[in-house]
Amino acid sequence: LLCASLAHGSRPRLAGVSQGLLMKVSEKARHEALVRELLRLADGDRFDRLHTQTREKLVEVVSSALASPSLLANNAAAPQWEALCLILARQMVGLVHRFPQEAEAEEGGWLSSIGLKIVGLLDGNFEWIQNRGGELVASLIYNLLGMAYEHSNSPKLSRWLSREVKLCVRLMNHNTKRWQALGRDIVRALERVSHIEEFGEIWRQLLDQEGGKALGLAMSKPSGRGMLVARVSPMMGYDMMHMLKRVNVGRQGPFQKRYTQRFLRTPQSDLLRPDIIRYICGAYHPSNRVIASLILPRWAQFGWLYATARMPDIQEEIMRCILWDLF
Numbered sequence: 001l002l003c004a005s006l007a008h009g010s011r012p013r014l015a016g017v018s019q020g021l022l023m024k025v026s027e028k029a030r031h032e033a034l035v036r037e038l039l040r041l042a043d044g045d046r047f048d049r050l051h052t053q054t055r056e057k058l059v060e061v062v063s064s065a066l067a068s069p070s071l072l073a074n075n076a077a078a079p080q081w082e083a084l085c086l087i088l089a090r091q092m093v094g095l096v097h098r099f100p101q102e103a104e105a106e107e108g109g110w111l112s113s114i115g116l117k118i119v120g121l122l123d124g125n126f127e128w129i130q131n132r133g134g135e136l137v138a139s140l141i142y143n144l145l146g147m148a149y150e151h152s153n154s155p156k157l158s159r160w161l162s163r164e165v166k167l168c169v170r171l172m173n174h175n176t177k178r179w180q181a182l183g184r185d186i187v188r189a190l191e192r193v194s195h196i197e198e199f200g201e202i203w204r205q206l207l208d209q210e211g212g213k214a215l216g217l218a219m220s221k222p223s224g225r226g227m228l229v230a231r232v233s234p235m236m237g238y239d240m241m242h243m244l245k246r247v248n249v250g251r252q253g254p255f256q257k258r259y260t261q262r263f264l265r266t267p268q269s270d271l272l273r274p275d276i277i278r279y280i281c282g283a284y285h286p287s288n289r290v291i292a293s294l295i296l297p298r299w300a301q302f303g304w305l306y307a308t309a310r311m312p313d314i315q316e317e318i319m320r321c322i323l324w325d326l327f
Contacts, residue, residue, distance in 0.1 A: 097269035139230035144168035145189035183223035
């Protein structure tokens with residue numbers, strides 16, 4: 001049924017009927033099998049290898065599932081549905097830099113189309129996301145702030161930018177105390193997009209709140225690992241962890257070259273480098289065995305990301321990331 005639901009192009013009627021039957025699944029075991037299969041398709045590079053229309057259909061199936069009372073009644077699978085929503089949000093990270101020709105197409109081409117579908121999925125299930133709360137809300141706010149920063153200089157992605165700004169502001173307004181307690185990385189992310197009118201208003205409110213004490217309190221607290229992961233796509237994270245866990249010093253050149261070609265090939269992709277460094281600092285803590293071995297150390301990756309950055313202001317931000325987050 002899932003395969004038929006993801007059918008595209010020539011068989012829309014079959015896809016519609018299959019999706020309707022899929023949403024009527026009632027047994028607990030089938031719920032968990034469905035979300036596991038959706039996670040498998042959405043995670044890693046499998047999502048990139050799907051046909052454009054199949055990707056969009058996958059997002060529609062997830063949206064229908066989240067709107068189905070029979071599926072959401074299975075609380076045991078709720079964490080997996082959360083993980084699925086976050087993985088889809090992370091799949092949007094860096095797309096503009098990986099497919100720059102699509103970003104320059106009329107209205108963003110298929111890039112904008114899939115982005116709007118995923119943002120629509122999150123916006124359409126806002127109440128469910130609010131009820132889940134916790135790390136899901138925190139990660140989505142951080143993810144959306146970063147994407148707004150990425151997309152703010154791409155005029156042809158204006159529709160996508162408008163939708164993600166609207167959703168992010170809605171989440172922040174409904175969770176003011178929660179996001180202010182998320183630590184300094186949320187403050188940094190918000191400051192970077194304060195030139196956007198909607199975020200500028202929230203930024204000024206934070207500066208004025210309690211005479212600046214709220215800002216000082218947020219900056220004194222480090223952000224959690226789960227939130228930092230939200231600013232790297234699944235494959236960006238997997239490939240980086242592969243280098244840090246399995247590649248020896250002196251053999252990292254081909255892996256770093258491949259990483260650059262996949263994720264950092266345009267000058268604008270320098271915007272992702274500080275987020276990658278924060279991810280390494282906050283999400284990966286090598287064991288003593290790894291530190292004592294010949295495996296590539298974190299500082300070597302920091303030096304590579306710094307030395308290959310094209311923008312001087314990004315190099316300055318990378319130095320601040322290393323000083324504030326590593327030490």
